[in-house]
Amino acid sequence: MADRNIIRSLVVETPSFPGNLGKVATAIGLSGGDIGDIETVKVGVASTLRNITVHCDDEEQLEQVLDGIRRLGDGIRLHAVSDDVLRAHEGGKIRMKSRLDIRSLADLRRVYTPGVADVCREIHKDPEKARHYTSIANTVAIVTDGTAILGLGDIGPVAGLPVMEGKAALLDRFVGISGIPILLSTQDPEEMVRTVKNIAPGFGGILLEDISSPRCFEVEERLKRELDIPVMHDDQHGTAVVTLAAVITAGQNAGVNLKNAVVGQIGLGAAGLAICRMLMDYGVKQVIGADKSTKAKERLWNIGGETVDGLEELMERADIVVATTGVSGLIREEWVQKGQVILALSNPKPEIEPDVARRAGAAYAADGRSVNNLLGFPGIFRGALNAHAKKITRQMLVAAAIAIAECTKEGDLVPHPLDPKVHQAVARAVEKHA
Secondary structure, three states, rough: OOOOOEEEEEEEEEOOOOOHHHHHHHHHHOOEEEEEEEEEEEEOOOOOEEEEEEEEEOHHHHHHHHHHHHHOOOOOEEEEEEEEOHHHHOOOOOOOOOOOOOHHHHHHHHOOOOOOHHHHHHHHHOOOHHHHHHHHHHEEEEEEOOOEEEEOEEEOOOOOHHHHHHHHHHHHHHHHHOOOOEEEOOOOOHHHHHHHHHHHOOOOOEEOOOOOOOHHHHHHHHHHHOOOOOOOEEHHHHHHHHHHHHHHHHHHHHHOHHHOEEEEEEEEOOOHHHHHHHHHOOOOEEEEEEEOOOOHHHHHHHHHOOEOHHHHHHHOOOEEEOOOOOOOOOOHHHOOOOOEEEEEOOOOOOOHHHHHHHHOOOOOEEEEOOOHHHOOOOHHHHHHOOOOOOOHHHHHHHHHHHHHHOOOOOOOOOOOOOOOHHHHHHHHHHHHHH
């Protein structure tokens, strides 16, 4: 469920009279682009210079946007196109920084030698004191092998590092947790488990990220069994938490009783299966799923779900449909049932466009642009660390989803992911249930 793939900053000059910015915005919209931030750089007597951030699906669409602006004429000029995303990543997005100012010999003796020896002795006598006198209780390892990176697939751990740094930056920004990227140069589950177990003493939790299915299931389950700190695979459970929150609010908006509804899940990969489990943990009595993979269907059966042979049958039976396949246009308009709730969550193109689904009779329809894992994982780990939890349980995850749903404004699908109050609410709910 990634955002649109191409982000560029356009430097545009327009004559200083009303209507010209509207012409630029219209040209961008007609070409299929989305406008992000608009920053006024300079206001002159004759013209105004602005930075306009534009989001596009691909390079071809970006070229259409640029051509549309160039053709406007009437003194409107496109001066430059810059890649703000690449610029923002120069030098990386995170760094290790001391919490203490060291300016004198007294400072040095207190934080390093000889004073630090007393702290080491205290921890040696009582290892639990490490939670109080070190950063362990506030540090999470963000572990990846780079095999399922943000819709890009198997590009390797180093190419995936910008994603891990992004997770670390978000953990710091919203809940004050230090996230440390750990890159694994192996895809062998046995070696992955052994490596994480060997480094685990330095961390308060383990966040598994972008590990492909089905290996992610084995790696997570073994680490949860063999470690006494919280372990979570975000692609599974982070996605499932935010999706459950979206399903709760969508059902409320459509007047559908979720717990008594038939919920159909299209796509039973790591995220899809976790969504099914989360729905059942919440109390949904009947969850049905569809996938081309026989093994994926077997996994759903094993956790108490039901499978169907084809999408058309699922669409006929389900009151609420959730799709996470990544296949644009997979759901046909003629399959939509009157009064159905449809969440086609794949980005950048959903399985069915919301307006098409509503036109076909859906009571409520949405795509996945607002369903962001950021709403879940920071608060989940903050709550687990605050409670000194040894596991992240399914009840804690359901509590997180309910907290997100309760923070959602009327008419929205989920809250804004940058709202600090949401992360605080999730942390409180998880800590309460830990």
